[in-house]
Amino acid sequence: MNAEEPPRPNGINIHTIAPQINTVDIYGNQVNLSKLLNENNGVLIDFFRGNWWSHCKKHLTLLTEHVSEFKERKIKLISIASDSVRLLKKFTEENKFNVDIISDRGAKIAKEFDVYWFAPGAGKKINIKQAVPSKFLINKKRIIVWKYIGKDKTDRPSIEMMTSIIDKNLINPEWEWFVRKNFRRSRTTT
Numbered sequence: 001m002n003a004e005e006p007p008r009p010n011g012i013n014i015h016t017i018a019p020q021i022n023t024v025d026i027y028g029n030q031v032n033l034s035k036l037l038n039e040n041n042g043v044l045i046d047f048f049r050g051n052w053w054s055h056c057k058k059h060l061t062l063l064t065e066h067v068s069e070f071k072e073r074k075i076k077l078i079s080i081a082s083d084s085v086r087l088l089k090k091f092t093e094e095n096k097f098n099v100d101i102i103s104d105r106g107a108k109i110a111k112e113f114d115v116y117w118f119a120p121g122a123g124k125k126i127n128i129k130q131a132v133p134s135k136f137l138i139n140k141k142r143i144i145v146w147k148y149i150g151k152d153k154t155d156r157p158s159i160e161m162m163t164s165i166i167d168k169n170l171i172n173p174e175w176e177w178f179v180r181k182n183f184r185r186s187r188t189t190t
Contacts (some may be wrong), residue, residue: 004117019112041074042170047131
């Protein structure tokens with residue numbers, strides 16, 4: 001944590017039920033977490049600071065370049081920021097992002113995921129309502145199975161880290177193998 005910044009939120013705990021998201025993206029398309037989980041192997045939620053931050057632009061560019069890796073795994077990727085729809089549309093179109101983006105004005109979703117932050121921005125001249133850069137991986141049962149809370153304004157997980165976490169927790173979970181191996185029904189003979 002930077003000495004100039006207030007304490008960062010820790011995010012909602014893993015192994016808890018994710019808050020329901022029922023809203024629209026920046027183009028007016030319905031976004032319902034439960035429906036997305038029915039249609040996919042999981043959902044990866046990406047909270048970013050805003051369109052004004054170069055590290056957010058860089059990371060969204062990286063996500064766009066690798067979006068096929070998420071689609072191959074049937075993982076729906078949703079990015080969320082507290083910027084206005086107008087600013088996020090412009091940001092998305094200028095940069096040709098291929099990621100569904102939600103405008104979280106008032107930071108309702110960020111607050112529910114405990115990543116809301118009122119921190120210095122605009123050259124530290126004013127405090128800005130924003131989300132701490134963070135990720136939440138949610139399984140089909142709406143359980144948060146992994147989270148990543150950025151340690152500072154530049155900290156983001158790599159694509160390799162995210163895809164390996166997805167593979168481990170959603171695509172081929174080790175615990176399923178463990179359960180099948182150790183809790184098979186034994187046949188009884190009479």
